[in-house]
Amino acid sequence: MSQTLPDSISPALFAERADAVADAARELALSGWTPATSSNFSMRVDADHAAITISGRDKGKLGRDDIMLIDMQGKAVGTSARPSAETELHTQIYRRWPEMNVVLHTHSRTQSVASRLFAKDGVIRLEGWELQKAIAGQTTHDAELLIPVFPNTQHMPELVAQVDAWIDAGKPLYAYLINGHGIYTWGRDMAETRRHLEALEFLLGCELDLKRLSA
Numbered sequence: 564m565s566q567t568l569p570d571s572i573s574p575a576l577f578a579e580r581a582d583a584v585a586d587a588a589r590e591l592a593l594s595g596w597t598p599a600t601s602s603n604f605s606m607r608v609d610a611d612h613a614a615i616t617i618s619g620r621d622k623g624k625l626g627r628d629d630i631m632l633i634d635m636q637g638k639a640v641g642t643s644a645r646p647s648a649e650t651e652l653h654t655q656i657y658r659r660w661p662e663m664n665v666v667l668h669t670h671s672r673t674q675s676v677a678s679r680l681f682a683k684d685g686v687i688r689l690e691g692w693e694l695q696k697a698i699a700g701q702t703t704h705d706a707e708l709l710i711p712v713f714p715n716t717q718h719m720p721e722l723v724a725q726v727d728a729w730i731d732a733g734k735p736l737y738a739y740l741i742n743g744h745g746i747y748t749w750g751r752d753m754a755e756t757r758r759h760l761e762a763l764e765f766l767l768g769c770e771l772d773l774k775r776l777s778a
């Protein structure tokens with residue numbers, strides 16, 4: 564796969580971002596959170612571009628050549644490769660929040676089951692968990708952290724509109740689930756975003772255990 568870069572982006576910068584995305588993807592695949600080539604990962608390169616996983620690649624074997632450049636409309640830049648089918652959900656985050664630099668999307672079993680179980684409520688209310696503090700800006704367990712669960716669709720503009728509607732209603736948004744599908748979360752850098760993803764995976768697992776044990 565050949566990637567031609569715009570003059571404004573140095574090969575070293577793109578390689579650094581591509582390596583960061585590929586490294587994260589391989590590590591998350593090891594956790595079993597990216598079954599059957601699912602999931603997608605991206606990192607901002609500059610105000611107008613991001614590096615994102617190419618569609619359909621095995622996330623456990625990802626390398627620099629499996630990452631491509633897109634613009635903030637989700638269009639391929641300087642390559643004939645096809646970005647993830649869900650690219651618009653990544654660029655939406657970068658467009659809405661210039662301070663966000665990484666978007667991670669996985670399909671773990673815990674995320675998938677929790678999304679089905681809470682879909683009828685449209686939201687998961689996390690409250691009383693110490694690990695809520697792993698989410699940027701959260702300082703206490705004694706607060707309600709809402710994770711919306713949006714209906715799944717193969718028509719990306721519908722999903723984008725649901726996310727926009729939530730944000731436009733003035734509700735805080737740190738992550739969201741898509742029913743029967745997986746989770747999206749983001750952050751200012753890779754470490755923060757990995758922390759969000761790991762905390763949410765843990766918290767969703769705890770909520771599932773509580774349901775199971777209190778049935």
Ligand SMILES: [Zn+2]
Nearest residue numbers: 602649744745
């Ligand atoms: Zn997905």
